Amino acid sequence: MAGAGGGGCPAGGNDLQWCFSQVKGAVDEDVAEADVISTVEFSHSGDLLATGDKGGRVVIFQREQENKSRPHSRGEYNVYSTFQSHEPEFDYLKSLEIEEKINKIRWLPQQGAARFLLSTNDKTIKLWKISERDKRAEGYNLKDEDGRLRDPLRITALRVPILKPMDLMVEASPRRVFANAHTYHINSISVNSDHETYLSADDLRINLWHLEITDRSFNIVDIKPANMEELTEVITAAEFHPHQCNVLVYSSSKGTIRLCDMRSSALCDRHSKFFEEPEDPSSRSFFSEIISSVSDVKFSHSGRYMMTRDYLSVKVWDLNMESRPVETHQVHEYLRSKLCSLYENDCIFDKFECCWNGSDSAIMTGSYNNFFRMFDRTTWRDVTLEASRENSKPRASLKPRRVCAGGKRKKDEVSVDSLDFSKKILHTAWHPVENIIAVAATNNLYIFQDKAN
Amino acid sequence: MSRVASRKDRVPRGSVKGPGMMLSKGLKRKREEEEEEGKEALAVDTWWLDPGHPAVAQAPPAVASSSLFDLSVLKLHHSLRQSEPDLRHLVLVVNTLRRIQASMAPTAALPPVPSPPTAPGIADNLLASSDAALSASMASLLEDLSHIEGLSQAPQPLVDEGPPGRPTGGAPPSLGALDLLGPATGCLLDDGLEGLFEDIDTSMYDSELWAPASEGHKSSPEDGPGKEEAPELDEAELDYLMDVLVGTQALERPSGPGR
Numbered sequence: 037m038a039g040a041g042g043g044g045c046p047a048g049g050n051d052l053q054w055c056f057s058q059v060k061g062a063v064d065e066d067v068a069e070a071d072v073i074s075t076v077e078f079s080h081s082g083d084l085l086a087t088g089d090k091g092g093r094v095v096i097f098q099r100e101q102e103n104k105s106r107p108h109s110r111g112e113y114n115v116y117s118t119f120q121s122h123e124p125e126f127d128y129l130k131s132l133e134i135e136e137k138i139n140k141i142r143w144l145p146q147q148g149a150a151r152f153l154l155s156t157n158d159k160t161i162k163l164w165k166i167s168e169r170d171k172r173a174e175g176y177n178l179k180d181e182d183g184r185l186r187d188p189l190r191i192t193a194l195r196v197p198i199l200k201p202m203d204l205m206v207e208a209s210p211r212r213v214f215a216n217a218h219t220y221h222i223n224s225i226s227v228n229s230d231h232e233t234y235l236s237a238d239d240l241r242i243n244l245w246h247l248e249i250t251d252r253s254f255n256i257v258d259i260k261p262a263n264m265e266e267l268t269e270v271i272t273a274a275e276f277h278p279h280q281c282n283v284l285v286y287s288s289s290k291g292t293i294r295l296c297d298m299r300s301s302a303l304c305d306r307h308s309k310f311f312e313e314p315e316d317p318s319s320r321s322f323f324s325e326i327i328s329s330v331s332d333v334k335f336s337h338s339g340r341y342m343m344t345r346d347y348l349s350v351k352v353w354d355l356n357m358e359s360r361p362v363e364t365h366q367v368h369e370y371l372r373s374k375l376c377s378l379y380e381n382d383c384i385f386d387k388f389e390c391c392w393n394g395s396d397s398a399i400m401t402g403s404y405n406n407f408f409r410m411f412d413r414t415t416w417r418d419v420t421l422e423a424s425r426e427n428s429k430p431r432a433s434l435k436p437r438r439v440c441a442g443g444k445r446k447k448d449e450v451s452v453d454s455l456d457f458s459k460k461i462l463h464t465a466w467h468p469v470e471n472i473i474a475v476a477a478t479n480n481l482y483i484f485q486d487k488a489n
Numbered sequence: 490m491s492r493v494a495s496r497k498d499r500v501p502r503g504s505v506k507g508p509g510m511m512l513s514k515g516l517k518r519k520r521e522e523e524e525e526e527g528k529e530a531l532a533v534d535t536w537w538l539d540p541g542h543p544a545v546a547q548a549p550p551a552v553a554s555s556s557l558f559d560l561s562v563l564k565l566h567h568s569l570r571q572s573e574p575d576l577r578h579l580v581l582v583v584n585t586l587r588r589i590q591a592s593m594a595p596t597a598a599l600p601p602v603p604s605p606p607t608a609p610g611i612a613d614n615l616l617a618s619s620d621a622a623l624s625a626s627m628a629s630l631l632e633d634l635s636h637i638e639g640l641s642q643a644p645q646p647l648v649d650e651g652p653p654g655r656p657t658g659g660a661p662p663s664l665g666a667l668d669l670l671g672p673a674t675g676c677l678l679d680d681g682l683e684g685l686f687e688d689i690d691t692s693m694y695d696s697e698l699w700a701p702a703s704e705g706h707k708s709s710p711e712d713g714p715g716k717e718e719a720p721e722l723d724e725a726e727l728d729y730l731m732d733v734l735v736g737t738q739a740l741e742r743p744s745g746p747g748r
Contacts, residue, residue, distance in 0.1 A: 132573050220576055239576040268584060270577045289577050322557065322588050326581045379585075380560060385578055 052471055052486035054434045056427055058112055060097070061480035063425065073476040075463055079143040079151065082467040085113055085474055086153060087481055088138025092122035094155055094208075096166065113483055117166055119208040122157040134159050140225050142234070144247075152211070154234060158221040161236055163212035163247065171199045217243050217253045224274045230281040237274035242286060244298075256304045257286060257296065272387075273333045280339065287344060291328030295355070311353055313360045323375045323384065331387035336396040337468075343399055345390040348372060350401050350411065365411045365418065368403050370441035370452050383457050394469045402461025405450065406477045407437055423461060423475045423482040434484065558593065561586040 062071065070091025077086050085097040098116035125134040135158055144152040150167040175197040179185050220238035227234045235256070236243050242257035257274075261267055270289045277283035282298045293311040296304035315324060327347035335342045336352075341362070344351050348369060351361035367388075371378060378384040383404075390401040402408045403420070411418045420437045427434055440449040463476040471486040561582055568579045 130573075221573075267576075267580060270580050272577060289581055322585055322592075325584050325588070329577070329581060376557070382564075385581065 052488060054421060054473075054484045055487050056429065056432045056434065056482070057472070057485045058483040059425065059428050059480055060095075060113075060115075060483075067479045071479040073463060073479060073481060074137050074139065075141050076465040076474050076476050076481065077141045077143060077153075078465050078467055078474070079153075080145050080468060082469055082472070084116065084143070084151060085465070085483075086141045086143065087474075087476065088121065088141050088155055089479075090135075090137040092120055092124070092136030092138060092157065094119055094121045094138060094141065094153075094164070117206040117208050119164070121155045121162060121164065121210075122160065125159075139222055142225050142227050144227055145231055147231075154225050154227065156222050156225050156236065159215070159218055161214040161222070161225060161245075162210050163214075164208050165211045166206060166208045169205045169207060170201060170203075172202045173197045174200050212247065212250050214245055214250050214253070217245075223272060224286075226274060226276040226284070228276045228281050229279055233281075235274060235276060235284060237271050237286060239270040242271065242274050242284070242304075254302070256284075256298060256302070258303065258305060272330050275333055275335055275342075278335050278337060278339045285333055285335070285342060287330035287333040289329040290325060291330055291346060293330065293333060293342070293344060293353070309355070309358050311358045311361075313351070319372070321375065323379055326379070326384050327375065332389040334390060334392060336392050337394065338396055341396065343390055343392065345388050345401055347384060347386075347388075350390050350399060352399070352413070363413065365399070365409075367401055367409050368407075368439070370439055374452065378457075381457070383460075386460055386462065388460075388462050389464065391464055391466045393466045393471070398466075400464050400466055400473060402464055402475070404457050404460050405455040406459040406461060407439075408461045408464060408475055421484075423477045423480070423484075425480075431487070433487065555593075558586070558589050561589060 061073075068091075070089060070093075072090045073087050074090055075086075075088040078084070079086070083099045085099075087095050087097075089095075094117075095115060096117045097113035099113050100111040102111050121138060122136040124136045126132070127134055137157055138155050139158065140154075140156050142154045144154070144163075146152075150165050153164050153166070155162055155164060174181065175195050177186075177191060177194055177197075178188070214236070218236065218238045218241070220240050222236055222238045224237040225234060232248075233244055233246050236245065236253075237257075240258065240260040241255055243253040244256050245253045257271070259269065259271060268290075272287050272289055274284060274286035277285075283295065284298070284304075285293055285295045287293045291312065294307035295309035295311070297308045298304060300306075300308065315328075330344045330346055332345040333342060340355060342353050342355060344353065344361075345367075348371060349367055350365045352363035352365075353361045375384060388402050390399060392399055397414050398410055398412050400408060400410045406423045407420050408423065409418060409420050420439070421434045422437050438446070438449045439455070440446065440451045442452075445451050459477065461475055461477055465474045467473065471488075473484050475482045475484065564582045565579070565586060568574050568582060
C-alpha cells in the first residue's frame with residue numbers, strides 16, 4: 037500500500053513518504069549486549085536526540101544547521117556528546133548487582149545555554165548538565181598557558197585575560213544524583229510542567245522529587261500490599277500531564293490506568309479516574325492478563341488524550357471517558373494465535389513503547405522483525421515499515437511491509453512464521469515538531485524523514 | 490545465573506514455533522522438552538475452554554493442559570531464582586498460573602494432597618488438588634530460594650535441592666514465594682539480624698566435637714574420626730596402661746590417641 041502523494045496534510049503519518057536518513061551504530065552481526073539501545077528521546081525543540089544503552093552510556097546527537105548549498109536535505113544528526121551516565125553497582129547488603137542499563141531519559145525544558153536531562157537506571161536517577169565551551173581564556177597572570185604557576189616575583193606587569201575561540205567542546209557533568217528512594221526497579225520518570233519537580237515510578241511506588249533536592253523525595257503512590265502474598269498488580273508506567281502540574285497517570289500490569297490529582301491528597305492511593313476497557317469475552321484466554329498489561333502510557337501534546345500500549349494494540353483514551361478507549365489500533369493481531377509460543381519464549385513480556393507526532397494526528401509503535409507501525413488518526417490509515425540496513429540508501433523511500441497471517445503468501449509479503457522475534461523495536465521517538473522519527477533497532481539507531489520538503 | 494534475563498530458551502531466529510509447543514487441536518502431544526524428562530506423554534483430547542468461549546477454527550485457544558501449568562511453574566521457578574526477580578514478570582506468571590489452575594480444577598474442594606511439589610511426574614495429583622499443590626510448589630520454591638539466599642524466615646533444617654522438600658504445615662497460600670521479596674528487598678533490619686546468620690555453619694566452633702548423632706548431618710571432619718576413635722581409644726589406652734603397670738613399655742611412646 038503506497039502512501040498517497042504528498043498532499044497538503046502536514047503531519048499525517050501516511051500521506052507522507054518516509055525516507056531513510058541516517059543509521060547510527062555498528063554493522064556487526066554480533067551485537068555486544070552493552071550496545072543495545074534502551075531508550076530514545078528528542079529534546080523539546082528537537083535539535084537534540086538522546087539515546088541510552090544497556091552499558092549505561094548516553095549518546096546525544098545534534099541536528100546540524102540547515103545547509104544552504106543542499107536545500108533538499110534537512111540537517112543531519114551527528115554525535116554531540118557521549119558520556120557514561122551509570123556504572124554497574126553492587127549492593128553489598130543484599131548481594132545484588134544493580135544494572136547500569138539506562139531505562140529512561142527525559143529532557144528538561146531549556147532555560148539557558150546549557151541543556152539538562154534526567155537519566156535513570158533501575159535504582160538511581162541523575163541530572164546531567166550538558167554545556168558547550170567554545171572559548172577559552174588566555175593570558176592569565178598567575179599561571180602559564182599550560183597551567184603551571186608562574187613565579188609571583190617575576191610578574192612585572194598585569195594583563196587582562198582575553199577570550200579566544202577554540203574547538204567546540206561539549207561537557208556533560210552530573211549535577212544531581214537522586215538515589216536510595218526505590219526498593220524496586222524504576223520503570224518511568226516524568227518531568228512536571230512546573231519545571232521544578234519530577235516523578236519516578238518503580239513497580240510498586242511513585243515518588244515525587246524536587247530537582248534541587250536530592251536527599252528527600254515524597255511518596256505519592258504506594259500499591260505495595262501489607263502482605264506481599266497478596267500482590268497481584270504492579271505499576272508499569274507513569275507520566276505527568278503536559279499542562280496540569282497536579283495531574284499524573286500510571287498504568288498497571290492488569291491493563292488499567294489510574295489518573296491521580298495531587299491536590300486531593302498527599303498520598304494518591306485513591307485515584308481520581310480509573311480507565312479500563314471491559315474484557316472481550318470472545319477473545320479471553322489464559323494470556324489475557326499478560327497481553328493486557330500496559331507497557332507504556334503517553335499523554336498527547338494537547339493533554340486531552342492519552343495513549344496506552346499493550347502487547348497487541350495501541351489505544352487512545354479521552355481523559356473524559358473512563359469506560360473504554362476512543363480508538364484501538366491493532367499492531368500485530370496475527371500474533372494472537374501464537375501467544376502460547378510467545379509465552380514460552382518470553383516474548384509476550386516484551387515492553388513496547390509508543391509515541392505521538394507533534395500535532396497528535398499520528399501515533400507510532402514498534403513490532404518484531406524490525407518492523408514498526410504508524411497510525412494516522414485522521415485518515416485512519418496505517419502502515420508497516422522496516423528498519424533495516426538494506427533500505428539504507430540516502431533518501432531512499434521506505435516500502436510498506438505486509439505480514440501474511442495465513443493462507444497464500446503474496447509476493448513481498450512476510451509470513452508470520454518467518455518473523456524474527458529477536459529483532460524487536462521497543463523504542464521509537466518522533467520529533468516534537470517535524471516529521472522526523474528515530475527508531476532503535478537493537479544496537480542501531482535509524483533516523484527517517486519525510487520526503488516532502 | 491545471568492543478570493539479564495536469559496534468552497537461552499528463545500525461539501530460534503525466524504521461527505515462532507518452540508520445540509513441541511505449537512499446539513494443534515485434538516492431537517496427542519508428546520513431551521519433547523528435555524527439562525521435563527520423566528513425565529508421561531499426555532493425551533489431550535478435551536479442551537478446557539472458558540465459558541462462553543467459542544470454538545475457534547483458526548487458532549488454538551487457551552488450553553488448560555498440564556504442560557501449560559508446568560511451563561508456568563518452570564517460569565516462576567526461574568524468575569524466583571534471579572538475584573533480583575522482575576516483579577512484573579513474576580506477578581504476571583503467578584496470575585496466569587492461578588488462572589490455569591482454576592480452570593484445571595473447576596470443582597475443587599478436595600482434601601489437600603501432600604504430594605511432592607516439584608513439577609515433573611505429578612500431573613494427575615496437580616489436577617486433583619488445586620491450591621494445595623500450588624502452595625506446596627510455592628513453599629518448596631520459597632525454601633529453595635531461602636536456601637540459596639541464606640535468608641530464611643522460618644529456621645528449619647533445609648534439605649538440599651535434590652529431593653523435594655516437604656511442604657511445611659504453615660505454608661502460606663499461593664503467593665508465599667513473593668513474601669520473600671518483601672524483607673529481602675526492603676530494609677535489612679526489618680527482619681532482625683538473626684536471619685542473616687543462619688547460613689553460617691558454626692559447628693566448627695562448637696565445643697562438643699564428639700556430640701552424638703543429632704548433629705550427624707552437619708558433621709565436620711573432626712567429628713568422624715573422633716566418634717570412631719572413642720571406643721578404640723579406651724582399649725588402646727587400657728593396653729598401654731597395663732603395659733606401663735607391668736613395666737614392659739617405655740614411656741617414650743607418644744601420648745594421646747595420635748598415631
